[in-house]
Amino acid sequence: xxxxxxxxxxxxxxxxxxxxWPVVVHYGGNVxxxxxxxxxxxxxGGRAVxxxxxxxxxxxxxxxxxxxxxxLGPVRVLVNNAGITRxxxxxxxxDEDWQTVxxxxxxxxxxxxxxxxxxxxxxxxxxxxxVSSIIALKNNPGQANYAAAKAGLxxxxxxxxxxxARRNVTVNAVAPGFIESxxxxxxxxxxxxxxxxxxxxxxxxxxxxxxFLASPEASYVTGSTLVVDGGLGA
Amino acid sequence: MSTxxxxxxxxxxxxxxxxLGAEADALSPTATFxxxxxDSLDLAELSQIVEEKYAVxxxxxxxxxxxxxxDAVNLIVERAAQ
Numbered sequence: 001x002x003x004x005x006x007x008x009x010x011x012x013x014x015x016x017x018x019x020x021w022p023v024v025v026h027y028g029g030n031v032x033x034x035x036x037x038x039x040x041x042x043x044x045g046g047r048a049v050x051x052x053x054x055x056x057x058x059x060x061x062x063x064x065x066x067x068x069x070x071x072l073g074p075v076r077v078l079v080n081n082a083g084i085t086r087x088x089x090x091x092x093x094x095d096e097d098w099q100t101v102x103x104x105x106x107x108x109x110x111x112x113x114x115x116x117x118x119x120x121x122x123x124x125x126x127x128x129x130x131v132s133s134i135i136a137l138k139n140n141p142g143q144a145n146y147a148a149a150k151a152g153l154x155x156x157x158x159x160x161x162x163x164x165a166r167r168n169v170t171v172n173a174v175a176p177g178f179i180e181s182x183x184x185x186x187x188x189x190x191x192x193x194x195x196x197x198x199x200x201x202x203x204x205x206x207x208x209x210x211x212f213l214a215s216p217e218a219s220y221v222t223g224s225t226l227v228v229d230g231g232l233g234a
Numbered sequence: 235m236s237t238x239x240x241x242x243x244x245x246x247x248x249x250x251x252x253x254l255g256a257e258a259d260a261l262s263p264t265a266t267f268x269x270x271x272x273d274s275l276d277l278a279e280l281s282q283i284v285e286e287k288y289a290v291x292x293x294x295x296x297x298x299x300x301x302x303x304x305d306a307v308n309l310i311v312e313r314a315a316q
Contacts, residue, residue, distance in 0.1 A: 118282055121275075121278075121279055121282070122279065122282060122283075163275060164275065166275070167275070
């Protein structure tokens, strides 16, 4: 579970642990938060380990996966949740801010997926869930880099899903709308009026969707995007 | 790698292809992957099996050129000898 120290990531890590999965709580920089997530999973009787990795580094995903296998055994479920934003109008996005967002939000997800697929295919079982965003489907000025990365995740999801479906490996995406998290701090008040549900989503509501797609019960769902947005994109 | 024999490689390739769904009766060194209904995902998985067994890495472009069982055996033997 990448980006597992954030709001959606930590809620999902706890939900997967509640289903009995041992969980690798990946974090980019916030070791304290990751440690707190591990502690809360262990308190609830689950098993988890925190592993740090800078996913902007192209060699990090493969190492993260190797560390995960060493810590908890074969990876049967991969949730690509790590994401960053570097918001600006397209006119003012620097090459660096474009590339960093693409590297972390899209390329790292691909590299992790590529490394995880091999044992999943050999084991005839796997669940990959890519956490995209409603921004991949709807306009949002000031997020061209983030929108491109998140839309890229949806294309990646559909394409790989069709490649590996006959090996009992599913690849799906969730597209959260506006969820209460560190990424939407201070933004939600003005937006709530546009959401048919008239409220922001809770991280646990996204976690529930991921939990389903990661479960054995979702065996005939692949290449799909589950939108969790209170009706915003309807 | 000097202990890898052509017979070993051929036996591994044939048994792996059978495991991947190829008809046992149709398997022979000259059989084409098309005739065996072996597709690109099967060949990617065969590459994984070969890598696990002989530590020989077959790249996507290498595999894309393979037409017959013999082609695969030749490539693996050649790479194992390097």
